[in-house]
Amino acid sequence: MKKILIYPALLLSMLLFSCENFLEVESFDRVSDENTIFDKSSAETAVRGAYRSLASLNYSSGFQNTILQAGGDVRSLNNAQTDLNIINYSLRSDIGFLSTYWANFYNTINRANHVIDKVPAVTDVKLTADLKNQLLGEAYFIRAYSYFDLGRIFGNVPIYLTPTKVVADKLGVPKSSQAEVYAQALADLNKAETLLPATVVRHRATKFTVYALRARLNLYLNNYEQAENDANSVLANTSYQLVKPFSLAAGTPESVLEFSYSVTDLNTGYGLWNTSNRQLEPKAVIHNLLNDPTVGGDRKILSVPNAAGQFIGGIYPTNTSAAYGIRTAELYLIRAEARAKKLDPDLTGALSDLNAIRARANVPNSTVANPEEIILAIENERRVEFALEPHRWFDIVRTGRAPAVFNLNDPNKYIFPIPAGEILADPTLAQNPGYGN
Template structure:
């Protein structure tokens, strides 16, 4: 399947309950009450349920989650008056922020969709649904659940681990917050199961075995498990289906799904991604809510090589507006959401190797760092010591993933948000649990993150 949009209408029709209310951020129901699929009975409804789960991942990655990944950091500033964006930009989030509420809700919507598939599909007896097809569908659901809990964990810390379908409050009563290590343990368990069930394939907009292994590499990086991070990154890098594409802009210039992509979410004009509207100036039909910062523009132009293609400009009268160009399909509105790229696997392995004091040689951190730099048209790094190499990798990640969901989370996981951004109150390194869930769910009462 090349796009979700080809079958999304059928998925929504078949699973209205699954998808209803997912965008209603004023709904006072807690996450336990998010609607589940009414029935999965055969191959058709199982595949429709899976499309519904992917649709929910699309919902939170089309705007909200990337915004939480870049706007609190130093690459992007908010250019407007909307309070939800101002709070995010100023690291002054409140529990009633609609981006926080919408993201939390929709991630749990995706998790609940995955839970239903995991619970039901293995027991189906439809003769059309072969064992291998059941494994594939269930493996994709395990991956979606793993991605959801990983994204919750790095944003909110430990979260309630709901592992069964929930249709009413009573289905999930008594579930308290898990710790962050417990949350990441669940991500690992789900990825291990996904690896077991998913096929070896090069599909880039649906989870396959290498997709699960790539997310495992990222998970191990966040957990500072350097040996495992290196090993799983190497597994993906060593697969000939994935490669750095040149020039840099090739991966975000149609046609998409290039060898750069390990996992991206596909959109279409019928199933649009409208994030471009927040980046484009009004002269190009956008709202220009997000602007590259002056410091980022200068840094990218000085050190970014051909990644300068991330920036574009338009002049109206005497005013020139510089804007982010990663999402540039304003006509067709089919910009992908980039979740895992092979460049990230190179930089994960570089960081893991540097942390193990493996700096030089073919199997050293500098080799991986320089592979990414060479693709950007840059000379090899001059970093020599471990500290210099780690700082060079941090800088490379800032430029390579400038407008993707990385910069804020990178600085938090390395405990550098205070030094780089001046956010010295470490309580602000985690997002608040939505007020609506705290108020509606007695199991979350008293479990709000400190500082909120």
């Protein structure tokens, strides 16, 4: 059995993870990451492992906990020092969860890199050209998704496009700028588009999933025309629609990409909201917005008071509930923002998209008229629509509104510090500005 080591020394513990059966596919019992790719079955297993890594690690409870608290509308019930570091925007490079996120992202990227590196050479006649292209396209998509999130969390990070076989493979690689990381994600999405089928599958990547993630990325890049075009490419397909009344999106036309779980592969995010030891609750401000019939409307199901007067987040009703990677509602709001901000604004179209989201939630139409009011209305709609999903921190930072909304004037704090353990493992890796070592 050929061993595959994961990026720097700190990440070697990730080898203890194995991937289990994923979604609606034939069962594989705890397939090891160390399995090489040599035929159709092992190639498919490797891709499922990359999806599992994306779902179980990058969308684990810890990642959501951090980003939701940073967004200001969700509070921790633990009052731990690390929670205070998050809400006070005073992260330190030695905080453990930063190392976990870093390791998770690069573990996922490494899995994708193995697929990209090895699948083209597989000669199994059962691995047809179309299936080979699909698996490669999915790997490029997964890598793009991971680099996009790495870029918006840590900003300036190393880019690795080949598998890690020994730790020394990745030592001494300089960081790329956030712009370069986003450019790599965009290049991977463009490559994935050429390989993936134009089918509708809600738990795996297709051309439509590529269009959706690329629309999001183009919004971050201020490429508004391209963001609108990509959103159009998804919303022109009637398989992606808003469903009234508002409900959680899994398995419906409201879902573009979802991460599914089962009794043998639980959604760890459930524990954030629903158990006796729950870690998070919506703050009063977002609870009140969600329960205002003129603002939240039917989205009030996302924050429900219990008998003790506490607010219970309703994003994951069970421990096998899906996590939402991309929802159709986001495509409407991406297109609305792009239409309002592009060089030749389409304010009528922007308002139409905004009101489509409001109508689906049984909320009165917005009547704002000028560009600034429409853009703010879209920001506020995103706040409510994605109240318990990890969007608001990124939305406020990417739009330059952190000083006004978070009273956060230090741009160095808009990205997180590189984990201290990574710099100890590779002294050539420079810390992000403002965080020392």
